[in-house]
Amino acid sequence: MGILEIKNVGKRFGGLQALGDVNLSVAENTVHAIIGPNGAGKSTLLNCLVGKLIPDTGSVTFQGQSLLGRSPHEINQMGVSRVFQTPEIFADLTVFENVMIPCFAHRDGSFKLNGISAIRGQNDIKEMAEAILMDVNMIDKRDMTASSMSRGDKRRLEMAMCLVQEPKLLLLDEPTAGMARADTNNTIDLLKEIKEKRDITMAIIEHDMHVVFSMAERITVLAQGTPLVEDTPENIKGHPKVREAYLGEAQV
Amino acid sequence: MLGLEKKDTSLLIIVAILTMCAPFILNPFPTGSAMAQFNAGYPDLMQRFVIFGIFAIGFNILFGLTGYLSFGHAAFLGVGSYSAVWMFKLLGYNILPGIVLSVITSGVFALLIGYISLRRSGIYFSILTLAFAQMSFALAYSVLTPLTNGETGLQVYNSDPQYFHSDALPNIPHLFGQEMQSTFKLELGAWSFDFNTGYYICALIMLVMFYLAIRIFRSPFGLMLKAIKTNQTRLNYTGLNPRPYTLAAFVISGMYAGLAGGLMASMDPLAGAERMQWTASGEVVLMTILGGAGTLIGPVLGAGFIKYFENIFSKINDTVLHQWFAFLPDGMEDFLIVIIHPFVGKGWHLTLGLLFMAIVIFLPGGLVEGGQKIAQKFRGSKAKDDTTATDSTPAE
Numbered sequence: 001m002g003i004l005e006i007k008n009v010g011k012r013f014g015g016l017q018a019l020g021d022v023n024l025s026v027a028e029n030t031v032h033a034i035i036g037p038n039g040a041g042k043s044t045l046l047n048c049l050v051g052k053l054i055p056d057t058g059s060v061t062f063q064g065q066s067l068l069g070r071s072p073h074e075i076n077q078m079g080v081s082r083v084f085q086t087p088e089i090f091a092d093l094t095v096f097e098n099v100m101i102p103c104f105a106h107r108d109g110s111f112k113l114n115g116i117s118a119i120r121g122q123n124d125i126k127e128m129a130e131a132i133l134m135d136v137n138m139i140d141k142r143d144m145t146a147s148s149m150s151r152g153d154k155r156r157l158e159m160a161m162c163l164v165q166e167p168k169l170l171l172l173d174e175p176t177a178g179m180a181r182a183d184t185n186n187t188i189d190l191l192k193e194i195k196e197k198r199d200i201t202m203a204i205i206e207h208d209m210h211v212v213f214s215m216a217e218r219i220t221v222l223a224q225g226t227p228l229v230e231d232t233p234e235n236i237k238g239h240p241k242v243r244e245a246y247l248g249e250a251q252v
Numbered sequence: 253m254l255g256l257e258k259k260d261t262s263l264l265i266i267v268a269i270l271t272m273c274a275p276f277i278l279n280p281f282p283t284g285s286a287m288a289q290f291n292a293g294y295p296d297l298m299q300r301f302v303i304f305g306i307f308a309i310g311f312n313i314l315f316g317l318t319g320y321l322s323f324g325h326a327a328f329l330g331v332g333s334y335s336a337v338w339m340f341k342l343l344g345y346n347i348l349p350g351i352v353l354s355v356i357t358s359g360v361f362a363l364l365i366g367y368i369s370l371r372r373s374g375i376y377f378s379i380l381t382l383a384f385a386q387m388s389f390a391l392a393y394s395v396l397t398p399l400t401n402g403e404t405g406l407q408v409y410n411s412d413p414q415y416f417h418s419d420a421l422p423n424i425p426h427l428f429g430q431e432m433q434s435t436f437k438l439e440l441g442a443w444s445f446d447f448n449t450g451y452y453i454c455a456l457i458m459l460v461m462f463y464l465a466i467r468i469f470r471s472p473f474g475l476m477l478k479a480i481k482t483n484q485t486r487l488n489y490t491g492l493n494p495r496p497y498t499l500a501a502f503v504i505s506g507m508y509a510g511l512a513g514g515l516m517a518s519m520d521p522l523a524g525a526e527r528m529q530w531t532a533s534g535e536v537v538l539m540t541i542l543g544g545a546g547t548l549i550g551p552v553l554g555a556g557f558i559k560y561f562e563n564i565f566s567k568i569n570d571t572v573l574h575q576w577f578a579f580l581p582d583g584m585e586d587f588l589i590v591i592i593h594p595f596v597g598k599g600w601h602l603t604l605g606l607l608f609m610a611i612v613i614f615l616p617g618g619l620v621e622g623g624q625k626i627a628q629k630f631r632g633s634k635a636k637d638d639t640t641a642t643d644s645t646p647a648e
Contacts, residue, residue: 050489076491088486090479101479104472105491113500115473118255122472165491 308551310508324385332513358510544618
């Protein structure tokens, strides 16, 4: 029984069957990659996990609890964090404020009316935020406005914001999309480092095979809304079905 | 001091000094001089400065922090005024119960409207609030006449019960016997300065409200509101529910508006429905943007600026212009007056509109940004970093 169990999930947009009948199990403390050509349903699947979309059929359970019908903030509070394709950060705020917000969410839950006490008096929050910034090597950038940083740094900040909540499952939606090679490698190193330091499960959606094969322990190949194969990276590499899904048209 | 950072404390002290010395500052010209019409230090106008200051400070908590643009805040102002006048009618002219009730009713009202309107964001939210405010305005004129006295406006009559009124108490709004209208005139040579009880009570309340706003800006709650403005998606995926945060901000700013309405009625015990009209809602939006949305001091500056224009600029008529340009040859004089005429007197809205456009285009951060730019010029580039620290997220 994995930490995340997806059973018979289907999702239809009008006439388009985005997800057919997806069964997927993500084992605890592994890095699980979901790959597939454009339009395979990867992002739809992810959106079904975080509460942005509600699947038409099937069930999604996280640590034995159903995720269906819960809103994104409830799912996050259960221990599922998400990294977006383009880093979603609080662009107008400083790096330090960016990290403090998830610290508050972690300590106080999804809503607390705390309108009088000053932020600078919240020593535990400040320590938490400082610790995570040290962790991702961004402490020297703490007073910078988030929007003024490079894309790589924004990604790093977004990861820090997710990690400070100590999630059990981290969902990554193409974390290296549009990055230069050097930035991609930095991100891979960062993810590996994160994985080494904590008990965390990662589910990665990715196009870049370099990223997938350098990180993933299990790979699921998705095509036209259904999983084709699930296997270890070594076996996936030479799998005929995978080649067909990715290179099918070229071979014809 | 008072749990504030040094920078905020000094800002609060500056505002306190300015409001306390306002009768001097606003009356810089001798009474008899030609410039005396630019004096703004008479009680009525000074009261309006601080009351609209409170209104704008409250509005800024919603609009400046969360970015939710409400076009219906005048409804809360009106509700506050009506509540206060009702207290005068039922209990007597002491302003305290009136002010307390106006804050409570506008809070309840804001909770109701906010709960519904905040289901949408952006332009849809603005339209919903506008619709609610116009609805309240129309209702006050028609169906709710027993409560609002329709077009005549709600006022106190001799036949009203006024249970706590006694002959020893003044027959106009007062605070434990201190009349709101009583003014002490100080004559210093050619100058005269008015010290009005009502103004000082409003000013003290404004200072408390300003202090409260600073606390909210610097609190975790304030940080969440700023986060809502920047990126609601991330906030959602950070495990925070934006809805109660925005609702709380909406109710707080509604209560500020209600307080302003209550104070307005306390200075002049009459409440009319036109106070709820959309133009009044638009005015507070202008004040906040003009002064600098999202900044602490901006809304107060904006409120003062607009009220000064409304009351002083509108008084410059052709006779005054003729006096000013009397030294010019006749043809020139008439020519200049023809050009200036549309911009002053009844045309003050035109000048205000042009100024507003200029500010929004060249200084999106409002008057505060203008002040910062000037300060930067003076201090040179070395102090570049800490000028942004007045915490401005420019208006969008």
